[in-house]
Amino acid sequence: MPDTPVSDGPTIGIVGLGRLGSALRSVCRADGTRVSLTASRRAGWSVETVPDVLVDASAPEAHTDVLDYCATHRVALVACVSNLTDIQWKALEELADVVPVVRATNLSFAHYLQSRIAEFTAALTTGRFGTTTTVRERHPLGKAHRPSATALALADTWAAASGRAVADIADERSGLPVSEHEMTHTWDGESLHVRHHVGSWTVPARGALAAADWARAAPPGLVTMRTVYDDLTARSTT
Structure with a gap:
């Protein structure tokens, strides 16, 4: 009721x-x-x-x-x-x-921050500082579709901000609720990982x-x- x-x-x-x-x-x-x-x-x-x-x-x-x-x-x-x-x-x-x-593809405030960080990173990684960028997402077994809408949205955010598509979107079905979404930026000899984990509905x-x-x-x-x-x-x- x-x-x-x-x-x-x-x-x-x-x-x-x-x-x-x-x-x-x-x-x-x-x-x-x-x-x-x-x-x-x-x-x-x-x-x-x-x-x-x-x-x-x-x-x-x-x-x-x-x-x-x-x-x-x-x-x-x-x-x-x-x-x-x-x-x-x-x-x-x-x-x-x-x-x-x-x-509401993703309702989390930290995901909002992750997207803003992606835009900030895109603005600085041009020319000699260009990066190879990938997206990884993990959900428990039984997730209805893959890649997740959030992973696709992160890829779209990066493409719009940088003018470059992500190199890969990896999807994994394992582990505990609720989800993980990670953007990895790779240069020669170093990488930057921006990972967002949600552990509760x-x-x-x-x-x-x-x-x-x-x-x-x-x-x-x-x-x-x-x-x-x-x-x-x-x-x-x-």
Whole structure:
């Protein structure tokens, strides 16, 4: 059932009660954030009131229902499902014409920093200091697709910032939850490794809650977590 509020934060709806959705629900309870809607494949939709923001932590099969709900009720969306089809991504862009949509390939703040470090490194590794750059990602067995969306996003960030594609993207399926993503920059005789490790689903759950708080007051449009964290970090320094 939906949860009782304690704080004055956004009212949240959670679609998908797997690892991320369940962790988000626990974080909301700990923070006193009201969850007024939950939905899962097994239990269906349970709605107490229309939430301020819907967090989709489900699967591509639920995408149409999620978009229909957000469009009908004008609810902001934090979209955490990364393995959508091209048609589904297009539908997400169309929804952003009427409500705020955060495309959350990776919700972690440290991943945001890793991407910013990649851009900083790209700006300095030109000419005689050029580097060979690779990406490695590790997830436990059972990860739905490979390479991960985060690994691909890191490769795209590097290519956009440096004008050079990464030399390789390695994917590994082993070990404990949740994930590791590493960028390696190699020169003659030395290398630099920028590694990000997430060991708890609480980490992306807190990122989802931060994105929901941001989206509650945002205008319609499609943004990524980069925009969210750029804005939140700018606010914290003013």
